[in-house]
Amino acid sequence: MSGWSARDIPDRSGTTAVVTGANSGIGYVTARELARAGAHVVLGCRSERRGVAAVERLRAEVPGADAEFGPLDLGDLGSVREFAAALSGRPLDLLVNNAGVMALPYARTVDGFEIQFGVNHLGHFALTGLLLPSLLDAPAARVVTVSSALHALADLDPGDLNSEQGYRRWIAYARSKTANLLFVHELARRAAAAGAALVAAAAHPGYAATSLQARGARLEGRKGMERFYAVGNRVFAQSAEGGALPTLYAATAPGVRGDDFYGPRVMMWRGAPGRSWRASWTRGDVAGERLWAASERLTGVECGALKG
16 A cells, blocks of 8 residues: 555456546546546536536546546435436446535535535435445445545534534534445445445545635635635645545555545545544444434435345
8 A cells, every 4th residue: 555646546447437526626536547547437516517627628638538427416316316317227336425515604405404414425325325226236346435534523413413403514514524434334334244245435535635625715705714725725735636545545446345444644634545543433333323224214215225
C-alpha cells in the first residue's frame, strides 16, 4: 500500500462502474481514473448540464474512454428509482457512493428528509438496495461509500434521525457520515452472512480541495466564510486527485475486505491511502441493524437479497 497511486489501479476492462456525484471533485477524478483503467463508467449527477460537461471533459482527458451520464438526484427517491431502473438487467461490478452535501442550512429533500441525512445516507442506501441484484450478478462486486473523518464529531441519534429536535449543521453532517459507516458495516455483515461475493468498504478523502466546503456559505450569501474556505483549500488541502486515492484504492486494490475504511495516511489529512481509524460506534451490530431497518422503512427499499 506504500506510495499507492492511480497508476497502480488494476486493469478494469470489461467491468461497469457507477460513480455518484461525478461531475466534479473527487467523484470526477474517481470516474476518470476508473475509465482510464478500462471500465465502462456511468456518471450519476443531479445536473444534466454539469454531468454532460463532465463526460465530455473526461473523454477529452482520456481518449477512447467509455463513459456516460445518468441523471441522478439523491435527494429525490423517484430519481433514484429511475436511475436504478435504467441500469437493471446487467451486471454491475462497482458502485461508488460518493455524492454528498456538507453543513448546509436546514432544508429537506423532495421526500421530506433532513437534507444531509437524506442525500448522504438515505439516497445512497436506496440506490444500493435497488442496484443490489445487478451487483450480486457480477462475479466480485464492490460497493464503496465515501464517509468523512468528521464522522467522529457525532454518533447517530436513533430517536431523531432527521434532526427534528434541533439542527446544528456540522453535527448533522457528522451524523450522516456516521450513518455511511454503519451502513457499510451492516452491508458487509449481511453479505458475509449470505455468502455473497460482494465487498462493502468505505473511504474518506481527508481534507481535499473541492467545492463541497463552501456551498453552505454560498447559499446563505456569507461571502467572508466563502473566502475563508477558499483560502483553506489553497493553503491546507490536498488536491482532488489526492483526495480520490482512498476511494480508488477501496474500489480496485487487491486484498480489500468487507467493512474496511481507507483514508490518507498522514494524520487522516493527506498522502497515500491506508487503513483509517474510525469511531467505535460505527462498528456496532445493533446500531447497524437498527439503522438498516429505519432506512428500509423511510425509503421503502427493502434489500431482500441480503436478509439480516
